[in-house]
Amino acid sequence: MHRIMNDISPQSLHEWDRTHYWHSFTQMAEYEPLVIERADGVWLFDTKGRKLLDGASSMWCNVHGHNHPKINAAISEQLGKVAHATSLGMSCDTTIQFAKRLVDITPDGLEHVFFSSDGSSAIEVALKAAFQYWTQCDTPQPAKTKFLAFGQAYHGDTLGAASVGGIAEFRGLFAPLLLDVLQAPQPNGRTNDAAFYLEAVEKILQQQSKQIAAMVIEPLVQGAAGMVMQPAGFVKGLRELADRYDVLLILDEVATGFGRTGALFACQREQVLPDFLCLGKGITGGYLPMSATLTTPRIWKAFLGDAASGRALYHGHTYSGNPLAAAAGLASLNLFEEEKTIANLAPKIERLGERLAELAESPHVAHPRQCGMIVAVDLVANQQTGEPFSKEARVGRRVAHAALERGVWLRARNDMTYALPPLSITLTEIDILMDAMTVGVESLQR
Ligand SMILES: Cc1ncc(COP(=O)(O)O)c(C=O)c1O
Structure with a gap:
């Protein structure tokens, strides 16, 4: 049974989160609580007992992983x-x-x-x-x-x-x-x-x-x-x-x-x-x-x-x-x-690049791009013509939701999605991240 500080139930926390905590850049009328209790390395653990890979480095700021003993x-x-x-x-x-x-x-x-x-x-x-x-x-x-x-x-x-x-x-x-x-x-x-x-x-x-x-x-x-x-x-x-x-x-x-x-x-x-x-x-x-x-x-x-x-x-x-x-x-x-963080990035950058090239084959992907530990793709209704998805299709939400189901927290917009993991991510974790991104993008075919 998942319990947190002071024995507040996850349900109460989620309710208070929706009601009292006004989140950044978030339409609160539609907000679905995702409440993190603890984290370790690239992994976030939420109040529903889920383990999620932090694919956006907690809004691009985490470097060496969460809960690093030295920091x-x-x-x-x-x-x-x-x-x-x-x-x-x-x-x-x-x-x-x-x-x-x-x-x-x-x-x-x-x-x-x-x-x-x-x-x-x-x-x-x-x-x-x-x-x-x-x-x-x-x-x-x-x-x-x-x-x-x-x-x-x-x-x-x-x-x-x-x-x-x-x-x-x-x-x-x-x-x-x-x-x-x-x-x-x-x-x-x-x-x-x-x-x-x-x-x-x-x-x-x-x-x-x-x-x-x-x-x-x-x-x-x-x-x-x-x-x-x-x-x-x-x-x-x-x-x-x-x-x-x-x-x-x-x-x-x-x-x-x-x-x-x-x-x-x-x-x-x-x-x-x-x-x-x-x-x-x-x-x-x-x-x-x-x-x-x-x-x-x-x-x-x-x-x-x-x-x-x-x-x-x-x-x-x-x-x-x-x-x-x-x-x-x-x-x-x-x-x-x-930890020679910068020197150790080379194979990770390469692996991200390889996985990006595979993702680029997907029919709803355009303009794959990479700079170091950032990979991104545009999401398009038609790869040939570059026609965008309609706003109503809410494809960003669908991609992020499908990735979450696969245990990865990703940011996606209606026109693009990206991965920007902590620099400490391992090659195996990069595969988990990019598998989920691929599943997210492929969910648009259904
Ligand atoms: C390039 C750049 N500059 C400035 C900011 C603003 O930083 P903060 O959100 O810490 O105010 C951001 C945040 O995303 C950013 O990406």
Whole structure:
């Protein structure tokens, strides 16, 4: 018999979950409770006694698996010292060490770390700091008040981050509240022609760079857009354009950071040094909320002065730089070294690729794609014509449901599905994951 804390029955929990817990991005009128009690490695255990493979890494943040003894121990040890120390005029030894480690592992030239608690806030910090930089750098350009963003980007849900996002469902209603942002077309992953898209960006910069503070992009893969992948050289080209037109470059690696693309950071694959690097999700291995905005001495120096100068960055959050999260982050980085996480990805990436190629044979699959430990396919009614399924067919729900029946938690939309497992997944577990994804997609034939 499955019982949980305080002897609350699963039925009561499910009822309270539907009634009192307002879930993110969820139509609560249709929500079917899926309540996780514990987890281990890539496996989640729910209140119905089911064991489910975490095929989306708990929304793209879990790295080394759940319940890892070394991350657990690091958090416990820190808890015995201090759970929180503010970052406002105060510090904590663990958080300082974590800042230093982040500087060590990110591209040379990123030397300063501003901590927040979620990915959206890491973006807000970069946007505000980029704007402020142009008001107080050596040659101020206060007309630079706009940002350039890309197609269906997703950078988070706070109003600044949502302003640079392009997914209609997320931003449409809120449009009157958002910043004035310029949109460049995004590479759609169907052509390797980076030059074509860079030309479009350059045209915008030629006309409006004097008003643009920064460009912001998810490098290599636009996640929420539908795992849309960019041609090689695109991010590198953006760096060159940013330099040529005197615009800052913000790279949002909230989703791609910490090994997801097969390198520790996506910008390393393009050998690009951004002006701001935004990190979140996997920064603590997926254990505690934390994010970071890293920047260069050029930006940092523009913020220095005496207290009366007004040059400080007036932004911060109560839990910025939380030591428990920093301890988890340090433990996660230690695991990257001890377990050779990145080096060990090669066979896993290969196996995911092989299984993706098999899945691509399925009649409702189009545009199979992979970047490191992410595989995705579009779901189409007709593979030949690319005709989409109708909204009413609710194919995303059907795919996810069929995968769940096979013991795998997958995210699927009406137009696509993907797998993005913890990096610690084994080859056998990859087969379980991809078997379920295949069964999910094949269920659409019935
Ligand atoms: C690329 C990217 N940036 C920013 C965010 C926002 O992060 P958070 O949900 O932690 O605010 C996300 C979340 O999915 C993301 O994928």
